[in-house]
Amino acid sequence: MREALARLRSFFRKAPLDRDLEAEMAAHLAFAVEENLRRGLTQEEARRQALVRFGGVAQSQEEHRDARGLPALDVLMQDLRYTYRTLRRDRSFAAVAVLILALGIGANIAVFSVVNTILLRPLPFRDPQQLVWMSSNRGVGGLSAVTYTVSVYEEFLRHNRSFQDVTSYDPFLGDSDYKLTGRGEPQQIAAVPVAGDFFGMLGIKPFLGRLFTPEECRKGGRAAVLLGYFFWQRQFGADPAIVGQAILLNDQPVTVVGVLPASFDFGSVLAPGLKIDVYVPAVMDMLRNAGNTLALIGRMKPGVTVAQAQAEVDILMPQLRAAHKDWYDDYATAMTELKVHVSGKLHRSLVVLWCAVGLILLIVCVNLSNLLLARTAARSKEFAMRSALGAGRGRIVRQLLTESLVLAAGGGVLGLGIAFGATSYLAHQGSTALPLLSTVRVDGAALGWTVAIALAAAVLFGLAPSLRISGGNLQGVLKDSGHGMSAGLTHNRMLATLVVWEVALACVLLVGAGLLLRSFLRLLDVDLGFQPGQAAAIKIDYNDEGKAEKRGPILREILRRVSAMPGVQAAGVADMLPLDRNRNWGLQAKGRVYRKEDFGAAFVYIVTPGYFGAMGMQMRAGRDFNWQDAPKSERVVVINQAAASYHWPGQDPVGRTALVNGKDTRVIGVISDVRESSLEERSGLEMYLPETQADPEGAELVVRSQLPPDTLGASLMRTLRAYNPEQPAAEFRPIQSLVDHAVSPRRFFAMLVAIFAGLGLLLASLGIYGVISYAVTRQTQEIGIRMALGATTERVQLDVVARSMRLVLAGIAVGSVTSVAAGRWIVALLFNTGPNDPAAFAGTVVLLGLVALIAGYIPARRASRIDPMIALRGN
Amino acid sequence: MAEKKLDLLQGTLDLMVLQTLAAMGSLHGYGIARRIEQASGEAVLLNQGTIYASLVRLQQRGWISAEWGTSDNNRKAKFYSITQRGRKQLAEDAAYWERLSGVMGRVLAMQNEGGDR
Numbered sequence: 001m002r003e004a005l006a007r008l009r010s011f012f013r014k015a016p017l018d019r020d021l022e023a024e025m026a027a028h029l030a031f032a033v034e035e036n037l038r039r040g041l042t043q044e045e046a047r048r049q050a051l052v053r054f055g056g057v058a059q060s061q062e063e064h065r066d067a068r069g070l071p072a073l074d075v076l077m078q079d080l081r082y083t084y085r086t087l088r089r090d091r092s093f094a095a096v097a098v099l100i101l102a103l104g105i106g107a108n109i110a111v112f113s114v115v116n117t118i119l120l121r122p123l124p125f126r127d128p129q130q131l132v133w134m135s136s137n138r139g140v141g142g143l144s145a146v147t148y149t150v151s152v153y154e155e156f157l158r159h160n161r162s163f164q165d166v167t168s169y170d171p172f173l174g175d176s177d178y179k180l181t182g183r184g185e186p187q188q189i190a191a192v193p194v195a196g197d198f199f200g201m202l203g204i205k206p207f208l209g210r211l212f213t214p215e216e217c218r219k220g221g222r223a224a225v226l227l228g229y230f231f232w233q234r235q236f237g238a239d240p241a242i243v244g245q246a247i248l249l250n251d252q253p254v255t256v257v258g259v260l261p262a263s264f265d266f267g268s269v270l271a272p273g274l275k276i277d278v279y280v281p282a283v284m285d286m287l288r289n290a291g292n293t294l295a296l297i298g299r300m301k302p303g304v305t306v307a308q309a310q311a312e313v314d315i316l317m318p319q320l321r322a323a324h325k326d327w328y329d330d331y332a333t334a335m336t337e338l339k340v341h342v343s344g345k346l347h348r349s350l351v352v353l354w355c356a357v358g359l360i361l362l363i364v365c366v367n368l369s370n371l372l373l374a375r376t377a378a379r380s381k382e383f384a385m386r387s388a389l390g391a392g393r394g395r396i397v398r399q400l401l402t403e404s405l406v407l408a409a410g411g412g413v414l415g416l417g418i419a420f421g422a423t424s425y426l427a428h429q430g431s432t433a434l435p436l437l438s439t440v441r442v443d444g445a446a447l448g449w450t451v452a453i454a455l456a457a458a459v460l461f462g463l464a465p466s467l468r469i470s471g472g473n474l475q476g477v478l479k480d481s482g483h484g485m486s487a488g489l490t491h492n493r494m495l496a497t498l499v500v501w502e503v504a505l506a507c508v509l510l511v512g513a514g515l516l517l518r519s520f521l522r523l524l525d526v527d528l529g530f531q532p533g534q535a536a537a538i539k540i541d542y543n544d545e546g547k548a549e550k551r552g553p554i555l556r557e558i559l560r561r562v563s564a565m566p567g568v569q570a571a572g573v574a575d576m577l578p579l580d581r582n583r584n585w586g587l588q589a590k591g592r593v594y595r596k597e598d599f600g601a602a603f604v605y606i607v608t609p610g611y612f613g614a615m616g617m618q619m620r621a622g623r624d625f626n627w628q629d630a631p632k633s634e635r636v637v638v639i640n641q642a643a644a645s646y647h648w649p650g651q652d653p654v655g656r657t658a659l660v661n662g663k664d665t666r667v668i669g670v671i672s673d674v675r676e677s678s679l680e681e682r683s684g685l686e687m688y689l690p691e692t693q694a695d696p697e698g699a700e701l702v703v704r705s706q707l708p709p710d711t712l713g714a715s716l717m718r719t720l721r722a723y724n725p726e727q728p729a730a731e732f733r734p735i736q737s738l739v740d741h742a743v744s745p746r747r748f749f750a751m752l753v754a755i756f757a758g759l760g761l762l763l764a765s766l767g768i769y770g771v772i773s774y775a776v777t778r779q780t781q782e783i784g785i786r787m788a789l790g791a792t793t794e795r796v797q798l799d800v801v802a803r804s805m806r807l808v809l810a811g812i813a814v815g816s817v818t819s820v821a822a823g824r825w826i827v828a829l830l831f832n833t834g835p836n837d838p839a840a841f842a843g844t845v846v847l848l849g850l851v852a853l854i855a856g857y858i859p860a861r862r863a864s865r866i867d868p869m870i871a872l873r874g875n
Numbered sequence: 876m877a878e879k880k881l882d883l884l885q886g887t888l889d890l891m892v893l894q895t896l897a898a899m900g901s902l903h904g905y906g907i908a909r910r911i912e913q914a915s916g917e918a919v920l921l922n923q924g925t926i927y928a929s930l931v932r933l934q935q936r937g938w939i940s941a942e943w944g945t946s947d948n949n950r951k952a953k954f955y956s957i958t959q960r961g962r963k964q965l966a967e968d969a970a971y972w973e974r975l976s977g978v979m980g981r982v983l984a985m986q987n988e989g990g991d992r
Contacts, residue, residue, distance in 0.1 A: 027952040068928075
């Protein structure tokens with residue numbers, strides 16, 4: 001230890017120590033000469049003998065340095081200095097190499113950060129491995145199907161043995177949107193009602209203030225609200241004094257009891273792509289008769305597995321059901337680890353992304369290997385010279401590896417910068433519906449990953465040139481003139497093999513990207529059942545005191561005013577928009593016998609007359625609602641085609657009687673199927689009820705107009721405020737944004753893979769160009785001779801281009817075979833696209849062929865311009 | 876031809892230096908080298924320069940200390956002396972060498988006692 005320290009100290013005090021040693025050795029020789037003189041030798045002989053006895057001065061110095069310092073580090077420093085000088089001499093090479101590496105490494109770090117955040121890192125809760133997501137109806141169906149009633153929640157909480165605690169929240173986000181008034185403009189804010197123990201159970205401690213008290217979660221208890229950190233910052237300027245004050249939510253004073261920490265982002269975990277502003281207590285007694293309204297999260301007791309919890313619930317739920325005749329569902333529950341619920345579906349996509357970016361790194365390495373090999377060949381005389389001067393082969397290989405390491409380190413640092421930019425963009429863009437994406441950042445693990453891949457890359461691309469040097473015959477190189485002749489066969493073959501591999505890798509990437517892009521385009525082509533273009537929606541506010549008699553006239557007046565605005569083609573109101581939120585109610589054909597469990601759960605939308613037109617939906621039969629469908633008149637419903645063929649197969653449902661939540665309702669129309677949950681899934685059973693006959697959950701005013709939403713938004717807000725001064729400021733969002741949001745994960749992956757494929761293509765073309773160009777340079781003389789002997793320009797060009805094409809064809813052959821396997825592997829990620837999609841494969845081949853042509857043509861042109869006289873005289 | 880001089884085993888030089896300093900007190904590099912040569916009856920082959928690597932090593936281990944001073948004939952030189960830790964180390968190493976040489980001596984003195992085999 002002490003010695004190591006002393007050595008380290010000596011390492012940094014080289015010059016003074018060397019001076020010291022020199023003085024000591026001088027004194028030594030002086031003593032020796034003196035003694036020899038005393039023995040009677042001549043001055044000259046005395047000196048000679050002293051030197052002989054001393055031995056090699058330089059050698060002793062070297063030994064001294066080795067003994068006192070860190071010889072390995074000394075060599076490294078030498079290598080680094082030498083590398084610095086070499087790379088400075090060849091700046092363009094160094095720049096290109098570092099840039100290529102930075103792209104490869106940067107992409108890898110960025111993707112690693114995403115994978116780490118979404119897949120690898122545990123959820124940001126206490127002991128997240130104990131958390132389990134409970135999903136009713138075995139997780140199948142809309143939100144109403146997979147949630148629970150208060151009674152089920154309470155009974156399960158009381159009787160289960162697997163869980164320490166089960167908490168719940170109301171996942172019908174948007175039902176409980178609040179209007180914040182009294183602080184500037186009225187505002188619509190997003191709230192989640194959560195059970196009293198929600199935060200405590202997840203292990204979230206408030207940043208300021210406290211969590212809810214049991215009293216605040218009771219019916220008639222003091223109204224309380226918890227603020228999300230970012231909402232607190234944005235809305236209240238991060239003022240800590242807000243805690244304890246009352247704010248006006250829906251015109252009621254509510255006390256702010258605390259602020260949640262920045263690390264807690266409800267939306268990013270449980271509602272990707274949504275921002276939640278505040279949290280309110282879910283008052284169970286208020287929700288008791290509201291049907292399935294709760295999502296359940298359980299915390300298992302230590303040592304209990306998900307399978308055990310599943311086994312228990314499989315027995316427990318039927319028992320509870322038997323004891324409660326009033327439950328209208330059997331609540332067959334699927335238990336999934338919360339982490340799997342949040343990100344399990346993305347597993348395959350992320351792994352594919354990771355592989356794609358790994359391929360990029362491989363291509364980068366192959367490319368650099370190529371560059372370095374070409375350089376090594378050019379530098380072979382330098383190495384031969386060093387070897388002749390006494391450098392061991394190991395030493396030269398070490399020098400080469402040091403160079404690769406320096407390049408990789410440069411690429412790593414720059415790549416880290418790129419990744420940093422990419423991840424902060426991803427974390428802040430906020431429109432991609434991927435869980436946890438907002439928490440993506442370059443962290444310690446990513447730094448470790450950077451070091452690992454930079455090292456791996458350095459070894460990978462540094463290996464080929466090193467092997468070549470250590471295997472080569474250096475004396476031969478010194479004698480060889482090197483230039484002008486066809487290069488050594490092995491050397492060329494090595495370069496060519498590398499390029500073939502590079503092309504093959506790029507081919508796999510391109511095919512993969514092609515398949516994903518085509519899936520994405522097919523998805524955009526899906527018939528949504530409505531026309532998102534030229535329509536936009538805004539949340540509106542009105543006070544109907546919960547009475548349908550009042551609601552009708554209010555909405556009618558709002559729609560009259562909005563429709564009168566210039567540029568407005570159609571307007572209508574619905575409580576929920578497709579691809580946004582949904583809920584299910586029972587729908588059956590009256591008089592038909594169903595299986596016991598079949599309630600015909602259908603997505604339900606409460607709408608006004610004009611909504612179908614504003615959304616651009618098509619009536620298939622019957623009529624739209626009108627204002628004569630009043631609270632006291634006959635109950636009416638419009639169903640979609642899927643519901644029509646499910647409940648009235650082969651019949652015309654219009655005019656027939658349906659049971660909606662058990663009540664007789666006349667079917668008055670059939671409308672187009674709307675993709676309500678996602679673009680990928682077929683439409684489920686859907687029904688529409690008039691605002692005057694059913695209770696809506698919020699209100700979205702949909703306006704169809706050729707005016708851009710930005711232009712229309714301001715005047716629309718004026719119109720709404722003129723009617724209701726309390727109308728909160730809300731976003732006038734294009735319906736297209738709902739579609740964009742729904743396809744955002746697919747777009748995210750397709751775009752990333754496409755970017756990587758583009759990068760791969762670029763690198764592969766650089767590789768082809770590099771090799772062909774190098775070959776042309778090496779063969780200047782040969783080409784000169786051929787031209788002197790009468791070869792035409794075209795002939796020479798053709799030869800060079802053909803060589804390039806041969807490489808690419810070999811690469812495509814290898815790549816296509818691999819791509820077929822890769823396509824099979826990602827088939828689960830494709831949409832309406834086969835894994836052997838001819839367009840993707842053909843496109844890849846054409847693209848690669850084109851690139852090969854261009855990459856080959858540039859050197860070919862150069863070759864054809866070789867002047868035979870100059871070429872032959874040269875060298 | 877004179878008898879070939881002894882090559883030094885790894886580590887033996889360090890021990891010799893320690894012993895010399897323990898016996899003679901403070902000495903400069905040349906002095907140490909000469910003492911070793913004389914004590915060995917000029918039998919040790921010593922490139923005197925190699926002594927300096929040994930000296931810096933011992934110094935870094937804290938077994939000897941060094942100081943610039945002036946010699947009898949008024950020449951500036953670096954003087955080395957053994958430290959307390961150095962003496963302890965010397966005792967250990969010397970004991971080890973004595974054991975080793977004793978064992979080697981006995982083994983090499985082995986006669987053919989068991990008859991030919």
